[in-house]
Amino acid sequence: AQSVTQLDSQVPVFEEAPVELRCNYSSSVSVYLFWYVQYPNQGLQLLLKYLSGSTLVKGINGFEAEFNKSQTSFHLRKPSVHISDTAEYFCAVRLSYNTDKLIFGTGTRLQVFP
Amino acid sequence: GAVVSQHPSWVICKSGTSVKIECRSLDFQATTMFWYRQFPKQSLMLMATSNEGSKATYEQGVEKDKFLINHASLTLSTLTVTSAHPEDSSFYICSASQTGTSSYNSPLHFGNGTRLTVT
Numbered sequence: 001a002q003s004v005t006q007l008d009s010q011v012p013v014f015e016e017a018p019v020e021l022r023c024n025y026s027s028s029v030s031v032y033l034f035w036y037v038q039y040p041n042q043g044l045q046l047l048l049k050y051l052s053g054s055t056l057v058k059g060i061n062g063f064e065a066e067f068n069k070s071q072t073s074f075h076l077r078k079p080s081v082h083i084s085d086t087a088e089y090f091c092a093v094r095l096s097y098n099t100d101k102l103i104f105g106t107g108t109r110l111q112v113f114p
Numbered sequence: 115g116a117v118v119s120q121h122p123s124w125v126i127c128k129s130g131t132s133v134k135i136e137c138r139s140l141d142f143q144a145t146t147m148f149w150y151r152q153f154p155k156q157s158l159m160l161m162a163t164s165n166e167g168s169k170a171t172y173e174q175g176v177e178k179d180k181f182l183i184n185h186a187s188l189t190l191s192t193l194t195v196t197s198a199h200p201e202d203s204s205f206y207i208c209s210a211s212q213t214g215t216s217s218y219n220s221p222l223h224f225g226n227g228t229r230l231t232v233t
Contacts, residue, residue, distance in 0.1 A: 036224075041123075041205075041226075041227065041229060042226050042227065043118075043120070043207050043209075043224035043225050043226040043227050044158075044207070044209075044224040045224070046222075090157065090158070101148070101160065101163065102148075102158075102160070102209075102222065103160075104157045104158045104159075105157060106156065106157045107155075107156070107157050109155075
């Protein structure tokens with residue numbers, strides 16, 4: 001069965017510092033990988049996605065992620081965070097052969113302090 | 115860009131009553147919509163896949179008679195929580211993919227969610 005693990009439930013960081021949010025997945029088949037951001041009481045907004053090709057994916061708001069097949073990871077990074085980046089971040093996988101069904105990780109709360 | 119509208123955004127109801135939540139794709143057609151449930155500070159759990167013109171596919175452990183899903187048109191899916199109880203209080207989110215786009219590159223568009231509180 002497929003699964004997604006986000007090891008860090010909370011990540012506190014000061015403004016302008018770099019940040020990495022970790023995501024590992026488990027799947028016996030190829031997957032598509034996504035990062036979503038959720039602001040309080042809102043739905044999810046797509047940050048970036050990996051479908052194929054270059055393993056380094058750039059998304060919105062200055063975020064990027066790197067797909068590492070050997071380590072089954074898809075960590076999200078940002079070189080310099082802002083207060084406005086404070087939110088919940090979800091990693092998700094979608095099976096390549098399946099429809100649009102997403103499996104989400106448990107989420108990481110990024111808290112940026114001034 | 116593609117927009118998914120969920121209504122209502124907040125609802126409070128009494129125990130034993132039913133609540134209907136609407137999910138609309140405003141500027142695209144969606145053959146398939148998904149309903150998720152999110153408990154406080156937890157991840158999204160897929161409840162069911164809603165297919166236009168056919169029965170919904172429910173995930174294991176989700177009560178079909180409790181959470182009624184109707185997808186009568188290509189732009190509207192509804193989730194009805196029947197005989198709601200306090201334990202049904204949660205954040206419900208729908209998502210939709212655009213009909214005609216390949217699964218490979220089809221982005222999922224999410225609604226802003228509905229906060230249900232059952233008293």
